[in-house]
Amino acid sequence: MSQVLRVLLVDDQPIIRSGFAMMLSVEEDITVVGEAANGREAIDLAERERPDVIVMDVQMPLMDGIAATREVVARDLGRVIILTTFDADNYLFDALQAGASGFLLKNAEADQLVDALRAVGHGHALLAPEVTRRVIAQMASPGSAAAGGEGRHAGLLAQLTDRELDVLRLMGAGRSNAEIAADLVIGAATVKTHVSSIFAKLQVRDRVGAVIIAHEAGIAGR
Incomplete structure (x- = not known):
């Protein structure tokens, strides 16, 4: 750029x-x-x-x-x-x-x-x-484009650690990095590291892609 x-x-x-x-x-x-x-x-x-x-x-x-x-x-x-x-x-x-x-x-x-x-x-x-x-x-509404996607991303999600899944769920709920850090009682730098790892493992370029997968998989905010 x-x-x-x-x-x-x-x-x-x-x-x-x-x-x-x-x-x-x-x-x-x-x-x-x-x-x-x-x-x-x-x-x-x-x-x-x-x-x-x-x-x-x-x-x-x-x-x-x-x-x-x-x-x-x-x-x-x-x-x-x-x-x-x-x-x-x-x-x-x-x-x-x-x-x-x-x-x-x-x-x-x-x-x-x-x-x-x-x-x-x-x-x-x-x-x-x-x-x-x-x-x-x-994305959460019945009949939305995200419906029926629970198993579509199973292979990618299986690569995430338990903590990364926690972070992804909160990202899917619309939490910022600072809010995720507070919710999980971890440092902001640690959250940033987890987020970067999630992007790589889910093969997405940014937060938007991760949020979509979280909702399609039915784990957002859970």
């Missing part, structure tokens, strides 16, 4: 794109390298500009944000933050499965936008507490 974060803004509403671009224009470590009005444009621009982070709307013409995110992640064209509103819960789990690294509300303040871009740009997953609760509720 370059020292200056390269960002691509994708939304079919020009006013949303221009608003975000204006917010970011004052940041010395962030530059907007392009804007797209649909998923297909986003993929073409991502191929050309190689952004670090793509801020992606969901509902767009020609190709929606979920399909575009899936292709972007598969082709390693950048990490994706999904733009969302609280009336679009049905998209959250699909976006996570497509490989999104986090969510950002469309009415986000400038500091929230900048913090989100820096977090995801530096390799972290972004699951704000209010969004995490909705994602967890979605």
Whole structure:
């Protein structure tokens, strides 16, 4: 990743794109390298500009944000933050499965936008507490995409130690590293070590992937 974060803004509403671009224009470590009005444009621009982070709307013409995110992640064209509103819960789990690294509300303040871009740009997953609760509720609901996945990850989960399983359960419940440390009465550095080991053993790149597996396996928060 370059020292200056390269960002691509994708939304079919020009006013949303221009608003975000204006917010970011004052940041010395962030530059907007392009804007797209649909998923297909986003993929073409991502191929050309190689952004670090793509801020992606969901509902767009020609190709929606979920399909575009899936292709972007598969082709390693950048990490994706999904733009969302609280009336679009049905998209959250699909976006996570497509490989999104986090969510950002469309009415986000400038500091929230900048913090989100820096977090995801530096390799972290972004699951704000209010969004995490909705994602967890979605995955726990009857008939959700996570239903029936208890045995799907048995081989991967069998590699985890008992303590790593404890950490994974709490991650699946939306706990931060600091909260996990407090719950398990262990140090924050120890939690970080466990989390890194969990990512490696479950073959996921970030917290989002681990949370999905915890819920699909039915062990989150248990």
